[in-house]
Amino acid sequence: MNILLDSIEKVVGSQNVLRGEDVRSRTADWMTKEPCLAGAIVRPANTEQLSEVMALCYEANQAVVTHGGLTGLVRGGMASSDELVISLERMTQIESIDCVSGTMTVQAGAPLQSVQEAADQAEMQFNLDLGARGSCTIGGNIATNAGGIRVIRYGMMRDLVLGVEAVLADGTVVNSMNTMLKNNAGYDLKQLFIGSEGTLGIVTRAVLKLHPQLTATNTALVACEDFNSLTGLLQHARKSLGGELCAFEVMWSSYYSLLTTESNRHTPPISSDAPYYVLIESLGAEQKESHERFEKAIESAFEKGLLIDAVLASSDHQREKLWAIREDVEGLAHLLAPRFAFDISLPILEMDKYVRKLQSAVSQRWKNAKVIVFGHLGDGNLHVSVATGDASDETREAVESLVYEPLKLMGGSVSAEHGIGLKKRKYLNLSRTPAEIALMQTLKIALDPRGLLNRNKVLPDILA
Amino acid sequence: MKLIVSVKRVIDYNIKVRVKADNTGVDLANVKMALNPFCEIAVEEAIRLKEAGVASEVVVVSIGPTAVQEQLRTALALGADRAIHVETDELPEPLNVAKLLAKVIEAEQPGLVILGKQSIDSDNNQVGQMLAALAGRPQGTFASEVKVEGGKVLVTREVDGGLRTLSLDLPAIVTTDLRLNEPRYAKLPDIMKAKRKPLDVKTPADLGVELKQHITQLKVETPAQREAGIKVDSVDALIDKLKNEAKVI
Ligand SMILES: Cc1cc2nc3c(=O)[nH]c(=O)nc-3n(C[C@H](O)[C@H](O)[C@H](O)COP(=O)(O)OP(=O)(O)OC[C@H]3O[C@@H](n4cnc5c(N)ncnc54)[C@H](O)[C@@H]3O)c2cc1C
Numbered sequence: 001m002n003i004l005l006d007s008i009e010k011v012v013g014s015q016n017v018l019r020g021e022d023v024r025s026r027t028a029d030w031m032t033k034e035p036c037l038a039g040a041i042v043r044p045a046n047t048e049q050l051s052e053v054m055a056l057c058y059e060a061n062q063a064v065v066t067h068g069g070l071t072g073l074v075r076g077g078m079a080s081s082d083e084l085v086i087s088l089e090r091m092t093q094i095e096s097i098d099c100v101s102g103t104m105t106v107q108a109g110a111p112l113q114s115v116q117e118a119a120d121q122a123e124m125q126f127n128l129d130l131g132a133r134g135s136c137t138i139g140g141n142i143a144t145n146a147g148g149i150r151v152i153r154y155g156m157m158r159d160l161v162l163g164v165e166a167v168l169a170d171g172t173v174v175n176s177m178n179t180m181l182k183n184n185a186g187y188d189l190k191q192l193f194i195g196s197e198g199t200l201g202i203v204t205r206a207v208l209k210l211h212p213q214l215t216a217t218n219t220a221l222v223a224c225e226d227f228n229s230l231t232g233l234l235q236h237a238r239k240s241l242g243g244e245l246c247a248f249e250v251m252w253s254s255y256y257s258l259l260t261t262e263s264n265r266h267t268p269p270i271s272s273d274a275p276y277y278v279l280i281e282s283l284g285a286e287q288k289e290s291h292e293r294f295e296k297a298i299e300s301a302f303e304k305g306l307l308i309d310a311v312l313a314s315s316d317h318q319r320e321k322l323w324a325i326r327e328d329v330e331g332l333a334h335l336l337a338p339r340f341a342f343d344i345s346l347p348i349l350e351m352d353k354y355v356r357k358l359q360s361a362v363s364q365r366w367k368n369a370k371v372i373v374f375g376h377l378g379d380g381n382l383h384v385s386v387a388t389g390d391a392s393d394e395t396r397e398a399v400e401s402l403v404y405e406p407l408k409l410m411g412g413s414v415s416a417e418h419g420i421g422l423k424k425r426k427y428l429n430l431s432r433t434p435a436e437i438a439l440m441q442t443l444k445i446a447l448d449p450r451g452l453l454n455r456n457k458v459l460p461d462i463l464a
Numbered sequence: 465m466k467l468i469v470s471v472k473r474v475i476d477y478n479i480k481v482r483v484k485a486d487n488t489g490v491d492l493a494n495v496k497m498a499l500n501p502f503c504e505i506a507v508e509e510a511i512r513l514k515e516a517g518v519a520s521e522v523v524v525v526s527i528g529p530t531a532v533q534e535q536l537r538t539a540l541a542l543g544a545d546r547a548i549h550v551e552t553d554e555l556p557e558p559l560n561v562a563k564l565l566a567k568v569i570e571a572e573q574p575g576l577v578i579l580g581k582q583s584i585d586s587d588n589n590q591v592g593q594m595l596a597a598l599a600g601r602p603q604g605t606f607a608s609e610v611k612v613e614g615g616k617v618l619v620t621r622e623v624d625g626g627l628r629t630l631s632l633d634l635p636a637i638v639t640t641d642l643r644l645n646e647p648r649y650a651k652l653p654d655i656m657k658a659k660r661k662p663l664d665v666k667t668p669a670d671l672g673v674e675l676k677q678h679i680t681q682l683k684v685e686t687p688a689q690r691e692a693g694i695k696v697d698s699v700d701a702l703i704d705k706l707k708n709e710a711k712v713i
Contacts (some may be wrong), residue, residue: 215479215494215495216496217496270649286494287494287495287497295655298652299652299655302652302656307652309651309652309653310652311650311651311652312649312652312655313649314498315478315499315504316476316477316478316479317477317478317501318649320478
């Protein structure tokens with residue numbers, strides 16, 4: 001590896017090849033904070049350098065792992081000592097913004113928040129948003145096809161990317177930097193890189209889709225009496241808010257009371273004895289009009305008995321405090337440690353039954369275990385945390401099968417938005433058919449014949 | 465005891481302010497507005513005094529164009545009993561506000577008046593003090609704690625290096641500081657009820673006040689852009705820049 005690293009240093013400069021303690025002092029996983037074990041970390045400044053680096057790695061049969069902001073939740077950033085890490089931390093440029101077409105061209109290492117802020121500056125809006133916004137990168141968002149809190153209105157990352165540039169395992173640069181909404185000339189190659197978690201190519205630049213800036217946000221936290229009202233409320237909100245509904249985030253009472261009354265981390269805005277809480281947000285163009293529509297929608301939901309209590313944020317500060325409850329993943333991790341966390345999707349109508357069954361199965365096995373649930377209900381996506389008090393592999397596997405097995409029958413997915421990475425690799429077959437997995441493997445072999453990119457991740461081993 | 469709370473409609477504190485191109489003021493078109501945070505604290509304190517049985521009625525007052533009724537309704541939803549809107553075309557300067565409030569107080573005869581210590585848009589910090597002078601009543605400004613006991617109000621103030629507690633005869637004027645309390649959220653059933661609570665509209669003429677302008681605003685500007693920092697690659701380069709560009713050594 002040392003000879004290879006010497007050649008790589010000539011491309012990126014010696015200060016951009018980190019070794020030894022400089023590597024070990026960094027973490028490879030947000031959740032566990034394990035140290036990075038890679039042989040070295042290479043930090044190219046641009047696509048050309050990365051292309052040269054990859055050509056050298058290809059020659060030397062050197063496996064690599066790509067690092068963006070390392071906020072991924074499925075251990076996709078883990079690297080062993082015989083792998084190199086390619087970090088995009090120096091490729092953070094925002095290259096251009098076109099307000100007429102509604103596009104922004106960026107380097108893939110740009111942090112999501114800096115992209116959001118650049119769009120704001122131009123009085124536009126980039127509509128991917130998630131709790132890790134300050135650290136996660138556009139490349140990571142593309143690689144994991146990230147979702148987040150505005151999917152119900154604007155879709156996942158896939159819906160917000162018009163073009164991609166990627167470097168393949170052998171250093172080939174595939175420039176697919178389309179800027180148009182429509183382009184049906186042949187295969188839409190960017191889709192190969194969106195959601196493939198760095199296994200097919202390294203994303204280096206992207207053309208993102210912007211929307212006009214809307215500033216009229218209205219936020220409410222509401223309590224529902226039963227699951228039927230919850231789904232009724234979702235339908236009601238979709239209809240009465242027109243296209244303005246942009247978040248419908250549900251917290252089961254176990255989540256809400258844990259983070260408010262039980263831990264005192266947040267003052268509960270409404271009492272914590274209801275079974276379900278929803279954070280509803282609308283986003284519109286006109287302050288007054290939007291506000292009136294929102295208030296009316298919530299009032300009529302109340303009159304119809306779809307909700308039993310609600311508070312409306314009367315300032316942005318109050319809005320932030322409401323969101324802080326929903327986004328307090330750190331609090332959750334801290335209060336439940338050790339816990340197993342899951343990101344699953346399933347048909348909305350099955351959710352309540354699924355959660356009840358899981359709760360009873362878990363408590364049958366571990367008497368004092370906790371099952372804490374929240375999620376993007378409108379997207380059919382739940383985040384489930386199970387804390388049994390121990391973190392052994394044995395318990396993990398037992399919990400995993402309780403969480404994952406029932407999904408297969410319902411046509412649910414073992415990964416709604418976080419991806420497969422290393423963590424869920426052996427469960428891929430619960431959500432994908434053998435034919436689907438075989439086609440994925442065909443693509444992998446075609447794009448990365450030597451298996452150098454994010455080795456051992458996402459797909460099961462390819463049988464020779 | 466009756467309480468009067470005055471509230472102001474201001475640009476939401478989290479919103480990035482845009483100055484109008486001609487520097488005559490801040491662009492408020494389609495911008496999110498809210499209760500001034502200090503006024504929100506004043507409303508909260510009044511409601512707590514009512515909940516504690518100290519006050520029997522909370523009356524909120526706001527001065528300005530029709531739109532301020534939105535903030536009055538918010539205060540009513542938070543728990544105030546009735547509202548008075550003194551209608552003016554623009555937001556008047558502090559002395560005019562204080563004169564209008566003095567007239568409201570004369571008519572309403574409250575036991576205690578609570579105001580925010582300042583509004584976050586113009587940062588004047590004047591109305592409470594002017595009002596106390598015009599009404600000839602004691603004032604306790606920047607309250608971090610308020611207690612009503614034996615016909616007096618005890619006002620604790622955070623001063624440099626400690627706390628200072630004053631005892632004021634009622635009726636008194638109290639202005640609120642940030643740490644006095646954490647305001648509640650408006651609950652839906654209360655928002656709905658608030659729509660039916662009484663809201664009287666009065667003009668300055670009704671109150672017998674003639675608005676006079678004493679202050680002329682010359683211009684409003686955004687702060688000068690700070691230039692981004694640069695990295696230098698040696699101590700010599702640093703010294704050179706400090707000497708020849710920054711001219712500080
Ligand atoms: C607090 C918190 C909240 C979160 N909320 C959400 C949420 O609501 N929705 C959601 O979907 N996710 C969420 N996540 C997960 C995570 O933020 C996203 O998956 C994010 O998109 C990862 O971006 P990253 O830059 O940190 O990627 P990394 O963690 O660095 O990488 C993730 C994967 O992508 C690969 N990769 C990274 N960059 C590239 C590239 N340029 N080219 C090719 N492959 C690459 C990596 O090899 C790895 O396999 C959350 C995470 C945290 C910590």
